[in-house]
Amino acid sequence: MGSAEFDPTAGAPAVAVDIGGTKVEAALVDPRGHVLSGTRRRAATGGATSSDGLDAAVLEVVTDVLTGNVARAAAATSGLAGIGVACAGPVDDATGLVTPINLPAWRDHPLRAVISAAPAVVDSGAAVVLRRDGVAIAMAEHWSGAGVGVDDMIAMVISTGIGGGIVLGGRVVPGNAGHIGQIEVSEHIGEPSLGSRTTLESVASGPHTVAWARSQGWSGSTGEELAIAVSDGDPIAQRAVDRLVDVVAQGICSACALLDVDLVAVGGGFARVTDDLVDRIAHRVSQHPLPYVASTRVVPAALGDTAPLVGAAAFVHRPDLLPR
Incomplete structure (x- = not known):
């Protein structure tokens, strides 16, 4: 799906986060699967980056999205539905630990806890759902793409x-x-x-x-x-x-x-x-x-480079697509 302007009647948007070997990207995605205009933020990652440096890059883009004008408008009207995080794997869904093959600085890294503890996340009151990026892409294509x-x-x-x-x-x-x-x-x-x-x-x-x-x-x-x-x-x-x-x-x-x-x-x-x-x-x-x-x-x-973000938002917006 493409981008759209924020519509408070559409329901609360989710913060979607996509973490890969070269970049981390975040945006607001509404319940229809539209990435909201002007909300995408990106920072570099890279295989040689330290664990602290990776954390800083992730928290930078998440904080930027949460404190942006569209997020503030959403919080004042419909609120925020939650935060969906798609990360390169392996990912342990139960513990929130990640060991991405393409990010060797993270081994059994408590990514979900790190994001949940960020001041902007705490202030938002939004819960964090973490799953692997391939899961996100499959959910996105099934929800609103080729599947x-x-x-x-x-x-x-x-x-x-x-x-x-x-x-x-x-x-x-x-x-x-x-x-x-x-x-x-x-x-x-x-x-x-x-x-x-x-x-x-x-x-x-x-x-x-x-x-x-x-x-x-x-x-x-x-x-x-x-x-x-x-x-x-x-x-x-x-x-x-x-x-x-x-x-x-x-x-x-x-x-x-x-x-x-x-x-x-x-x-x-x-x-x-x-x-x-x-x-x-x-x-x-x-x-x-x-x-x-x-x-x-x-x-x-069908969804191009928006698939990981749409899928990460689906962790929040489409729990019916997750296992019972």
């Missing part, structure tokens, strides 16, 4: 890493289930990822795809340059994307064989490295010998 009306689906993101979440029976699977980037794809050898050289993420994420192309003699250095090279017909860049299509399809087929879902929504910045990437992955999946795998619809995710 509307689909009870059994997977949402996945191809970006700096590869992550995802699962919806079964109309409810999201909680915890760390759906972390599709960490499944094994043993036919491929890539760069190390969490001690393994054979995970989907270590082979097919954006940085690892670029690294593979460079290892084959390509002279570029970024995903954007790779996309241009593919468009220009560079054979190494094209082989890199062929490899990406093959391994992502392999991972999707494995997940669908296990879960028998109806839909896989694929998003993330690197999913746009070519205009037809998702269509090519879908075609590869459709060739699987198991009919229930081959019939799975593989489609582009």
Whole structure:
């Protein structure tokens, strides 16, 4: 969904927070899933940042959103519904501890407690709900994106890493289930990822795809340059994307064989490295010998870079999508 102006008749907005390997972002999201105009705030994170530095970045953007003009107007009229936090995993839903693969400064870090204790959060009286970012993306696409009306689906993101979440029976699977980037794809050898050289993420994420192309003699250095090279017909860049299509399809087929879902929504910045990437992955999946795998619809995710924020807000606005 897009952005919207604050409408006090729509109900109390939630503060949505998305924490990843390169940035933390926060915004107000109303009960319709609209990110409210002028409320998005962002700060850098990064794998080398200290634990205290990461905490400071998160609390900076959360405080900025809570003390902004729109939040003050909401508090004076409809109030705030709560604070939903989506963080890279693993995440322990019960304890509020996080150990993100892409943020090594946090290990068993009490993120929920840190946010809950921030003065602006205490003053707001809003409760904090913390879950993994893949769970948020799956909830967002099911609520208002490509998975509307689909009870059994997977949402996945191809970006700096590869992550995802699962919806079964109309409810999201909680915890760390759906972390599709960490499944094994043993036919491929890539760069190390969490001690393994054979995970989907270590082979097919954006940085690892670029690294593979460079290892084959390509002279570029970024995903954007790779996309241009593919468009220009560079054979190494094209082989890199062929490899990406093959391994992502392999991972999707494995997940669908296990879960028998109806839909896989694929998003993330690197999913746009070519205009037809998702269509090519879908075609590869459709060739699987198991009919229930081959019939799975593989489609582009619909919400773009707002999905983690919309999903984090869904932790507050759509508890009916969470497990009973």
